[in-house]
Amino acid sequence: MNDILLTILAAIVTTIxxxxxxxxxxxxxxxxxxxxQNRVGPPIYQNFIDLMKLEFKTTNIxxxxxxxxxxxxxxxxxxxxLMFIPIVHGGMLLPGFSIENLTFKGDLIFLIYxxxxxxxxxxxxxxxxxxxxxxxxVTRGLSLMTGFEIxxxxxxxxxxxxxxxxxxxxxxxxxxxxxxxMMFSNPFAFIAALMASLGMFRYSPFDIVGAPAEIASGxxxxxxGKYLGMMMSGGSIFxxxxxxxxxxxxxxxxxxxxxxxxxxxxxxxVPVFYGWINPRYRTEQAIRxxxxxxxIFGVIGVIWAIY
Amino acid sequence: MIxxxxxxxxxxxxxxxxxxxxxxxxxLAYGTGCGAIELPATLTSRYDAERLGIRGAATPRQAxxxxxxxxxxxxxxxxxxxxxEQMQDPKYVIGFGSCTINGGMYFDSYNTINSLAQYIPVDxxxxxxxxxxxxILAGFEELQKKIQKGEADNGTKYQENIEWYRANxxxxxxxxxxxxxxx
Ligand code: SF4
Numbered sequence: 001m002n003d004i005l006l007t008i009l010a011a012i013v014t015t016i017x018x019x020x021x022x023x024x025x026x027x028x029x030x031x032x033x034x035x036x037q038n039r040v041g042p043p044i045y046q047n048f049i050d051l052m053k054l055e056f057k058t059t060n061i062x063x064x065x066x067x068x069x070x071x072x073x074x075x076x077x078x079x080x081x082l083m084f085i086p087i088v089h090g091g092m093l094l095p096g097f098s099i100e101n102l103t104f105k106g107d108l109i110f111l112i113y114x115x116x117x118x119x120x121x122x123x124x125x126x127x128x129x130x131x132x133x134x135x136x137x138v139t140r141g142l143s144l145m146t147g148f149e150i151x152x153x154x155x156x157x158x159x160x161x162x163x164x165x166x167x168x169x170x171x172x173x174x175x176x177x178x179x180x181x182m183m184f185s186n187p188f189a190f191i192a193a194l195m196a197s198l199g200m201f202r203y204s205p206f207d208i209v210g211a212p213a214e215i216a217s218g219x220x221x222x223x224x225g226k227y228l229g230m231m232m233s234g235g236s237i238f239x240x241x242x243x244x245x246x247x248x249x250x251x252x253x254x255x256x257x258x259x260x261x262x263x264x265x266x267x268x269x270v271p272v273f274y275g276w277i278n279p280r281y282r283t284e285q286a287i288r289x290x291x292x293x294x295x296i297f298g299v300i301g302v303i304w305a306i307y
Numbered sequence: 308m309i310x311x312x313x314x315x316x317x318x319x320x321x322x323x324x325x326x327x328x329x330x331x332x333x334x335l336a337y338g339t340g341c342g343a344i345e346l347p348a349t350l351t352s353r354y355d356a357e358r359l360g361i362r363g364a365a366t367p368r369q370a371x372x373x374x375x376x377x378x379x380x381x382x383x384x385x386x387x388x389x390x391x392e393q394m395q396d397p398k399y400v401i402g403f404g405s406c407t408i409n410g411g412m413y414f415d416s417y418n419t420i421n422s423l424a425q426y427i428p429v430d431x432x433x434x435x436x437x438x439x440x441x442x443i444l445a446g447f448e449e450l451q452k453k454i455q456k457g458e459a460d461n462g463t464k465y466q467e468n469i470e471w472y473r474a475n476x477x478x479x480x481x482x483x484x485x486x487x488x489x490x
Contacts, residue, residue, distance in 0.1 A: 222368055
């Protein structure tokens, strides 16, 4: 009985941690972006304030059942995917206490499948609002996905072929035993995955989905107040999930929370840095970009894995 | 001395709510008159409104504050009303320049309105023709003070006095063919 309670507690702790880290990274990026633009910028906890303000809105509009469920769907998808990703080695969250999170020894293929669920919820919710900007945003988002998913999946497939396993804990185990991170044992796959991550985090030049100046925030344009707040928190959790997945698969996983934070932050800064020096692509440019170098690196990664 | 059931003082929850609201203001990226040109300057490196928690929002559903940045033609008034009604409570309006107060130099024009407060409730006016970024930031500061005091709840006032506002609006907009919002 106690075990179950502890596991549930750990699941809650994991969720809160993912949410906090995701939001905080967003805040840090806002601050850093401001510094790059020679501004003072908002405090790094600004995202939390924004979120709380959204939750304190007194009216909220929804346009039907699905638009009501869309944001809920995003959060549900985020939390359930989170439960399948090993956060730290052995699943022990805090070394002092024996608090172990759920991490059902996730399987990569299953995760790739589940990770699209957030976007699907967004698409369904936005679709019902009837706002034309939402429809364009969703189309753009799904097209962008066809771009970055292919190099991303190729990179993961390369690793699966190389090590004959699809389990994330298996990957972590192998890296532990051989002593090399997969970003060194299959560098081409890592490069392909890293390039795909640029599209995944939707910083410029791949911020075609939100595109506030063109299509008024895209899919979220009919969502305000609490709905937007939910989307924000779901998005933060998803950002954390993607980062942890990359760390687990390519960078040897993490043995403690500080190590995890260090590795994820370094990874997170890659799309951000790329975004600072690039304006936005048009939709077809963005997709074409993924079908050039990232795709080639992905294919080389697979060939490298076979021979 | 705080007394029980004193309507004038704020409880702890209200205080926190207002404190958070005042530090996170999304303004709608929508300009009506000359003053809109001052907003980019307010938001970029030199004046940097984002350090006060003020940032742009592209859609009325997400915005907190509507800036009427100058003269408002009757044609634009239609859109302004629609936009204002789509915003979620609590929402605020800032009027820029003399044009929103008394018509300014367009006071006798046949197609601009003279007083904005007749059509939507206004929280703060910023004077100047047109107000510089410093003045805009000072206006936002005033708005923040009002929010902290809990006085900026014009969204509810608008809902309560909707007949009066609708009558005024319909007087100006002759071909009224707009949907009624249910907030
Ligand atoms: S007050 Fe002056 S600057 Fe502002 S809209 Fe009117 S004429 Fe233009």
